[in-house]
Amino acid sequence: MKALVVSTLSQDLSGLAYTEVPMPERKPGEVLVRIRAASLNFPDLLMTRGEYQLKPDLPFIAGLEFAGEVVEADADSGFAPGDQVYGGNKTGAFAEYASVPARAVTRMPHGIGFPAAAALGAAYGTAYTGLVELGGLKAGQWVLIHGASGGVGLAAVELAKRLGAHVIATTGTPDKVERLKAASDADAVILAEGRFREQVAELTGGALCDLVYDPVGGDIFDESTRCVAFGGKLLVVGFAGGRIADISTNIPLIKGFSVVGVRAGEYARRFPERGKAIREAVATLAADGRLNPHIDRVLPFSRWREAYEAMAARGIVGKIVLEP
Ligand SMILES: NC(=O)c1ccc[n+]([C@@H]2O[C@H](COP(=O)([O-])OP(=O)(O)OC[C@H]3O[C@@H](n4cnc5c(N)ncnc54)[C@H](OP(=O)(O)O)[C@@H]3O)[C@@H](O)[C@H]2O)c1
Structure with missing residues (x-):
């Protein structure tokens, strides 16, 4: 072969x-x-x-x-x-x-x-593990999804929307803003550059985001620490940007948010019953035509x-x- x-x-x-x-x-x-x-x-x-x-x-x-x-x-x-x-x-x-x-x-x-x-498998399994299993996503919440033009990011946008969340999708590539708008039903698509917190605050009416899903890391992670609402979660999914960010522990303390590591494959291996439930949930949504x-x-x-x-x-x- x-x-x-x-x-x-x-x-x-x-x-x-x-x-x-x-x-x-x-x-x-x-x-x-x-x-x-x-x-x-x-x-x-x-x-x-x-x-x-x-x-x-x-x-x-x-x-x-x-x-x-x-x-x-x-x-x-x-x-x-x-x-x-x-x-x-x-x-x-x-x-x-x-x-x-x-x-x-x-x-x-x-x-x-x-x-x-x-x-x-990988993209939606990671999205489901991060957003639902570890993030506890609920309908009506605000979710900020980085690297949203990528496989893992776009799956997270679609899943969050199907589950009733309000989604702000980001790309770091200017000419992908329009392509991402066409490819997704995110409530807003923004360019993740510099101080994007102001845009996030405006879009959420000042509430900021209950969940931030970050497959990119680096500067995006740093600015994301300013975008999470009190009680929210910053989901660490990957480092496509190439730099693994550092965080001072006083930031999650003062701002009252959690930083959560998402390792979907390992999660499913350690908790096989949960892994099976996640695969079945994704397969059911796909069979119903809700994930494409x-x-x-x-x-x-x-x-x-x-x-x-x-x-x-x-x-x-x-x-x-x-x-x-
Ligand atoms: N935690 C887990 O369980 C898990 C599972 C699978 C994958 N991952 C990780 O998730 C990340 C994304 O994977 P993927 O398969 O979705 O990749 P992908 O399809 O290539 O998407 C990555 C996105 O990140 C953005 N990006 C920003 N800076 C970048 C850079 N310097 N180089 C490349 N892309 C950059 C790009 O979007 P823009 O150009 O629009 O900014 C790109 O579309 C990877 O780090 C991967 O290892 C984690």
């Missing part, structure tokens, strides 16, 4: 090649899946550079998440050949086939199609470089999907 293999770490993607590799051999407890679509996530890019917390042994097949059809499974696994599933196992998704533990896949919501299913991942473009695996370069250049609104 063909797969996108990372054989050396590099800053310029020179350590990657779309090449012939042996078919994976299914072990007991695993399902062998014929991959029909896979989606790119920021950690995929970081892993090619050795800059992600997970550092797989080289060489490895890239790709966090996929959707496809079960080819082979244990009789007692709950899956049978032909079942449509989505999920992933940290690596291995950018290939024609993958063999992963049965618990790493979920049955696809009826009628959503492989590209949307491939974009459902925004797909920026679909490319064949052979054009993997274009996908990675677009992500590195912040050129994506939503998700890029790759297909064998």
Whole structure:
């Protein structure tokens, strides 16, 4: 089969090649899946550079998440050949086939199609874990969502809106303001530059935000500490901006907010029942047609470089999907 293999770490993607590799051999407890679509996530890019917390042994097949059809499974696994599933196992998704533990896949919501299913797991799982499970989101609350043009950010905007929140979405790229307005139903889209607290205060009638969802970090995090309402939560989701911010502990004390670390995958591993409930909640919303991942473009695996370069250049609104 063909797969996108990372054989050396590099800053310029020179350590990657779309090449012939042996078919994976299914072990007991695993399902062998014929991959029909896979989606790119920021950690995929970081892993090619050795800059992600997970550092797989080289060489490895890239790709966090996929959707496809079960080819082979244990009789007692709950899956049978032909079942449509989505999920992933940290690596291995950018290939024609993958063999992963049965618990790493979920049955696809009826009628959503492989590209949307491939974009459902990481982004919406993270959004649900952050906003609902850890953030306690309630209808009518104000939520500030950064990096909202990205996969994780746009999923959070959509989920928060479906759950009845008022959403202020931000982008750090001026020409994405209009694209983000077109791609989402956020109540407001603002440019996250400099002192954006004044805009947040104005939009919320001075109340500020009950939740701030931050996949970007750095200066965005710093200014966000001025945007959280008393009793609110600042959700630390990622560091796409490249700088991990510091915070003086007197700030959350004086302003009465909490800083909450969101680690969706690890949360689901440590609390499998909660992880299952989160996956089911997302799948139900998708099956009801209430969540529709925004797909920026679909490319064949052979054009993997274009996908990675677009992500590195912040050129994506939503998700890029790759297909064998
Ligand atoms: N905590 C968790 O469980 C979890 C799970 C999945 C992902 N993550 C993290 O969430 C973050 C976003 O992931 P993603 O897959 O949504 O990535 P993505 O699709 O590339 O989105 C990231 C967004 O961040 C913004 N950004 C700001 N500064 C940037 C910079 N210097 N380089 C690139 N983007 C920058 C960009 O939006 P603008 O151009 O509009 O500003 C971009 O759209 C990553 O840090 C990832 O590791 C965390």
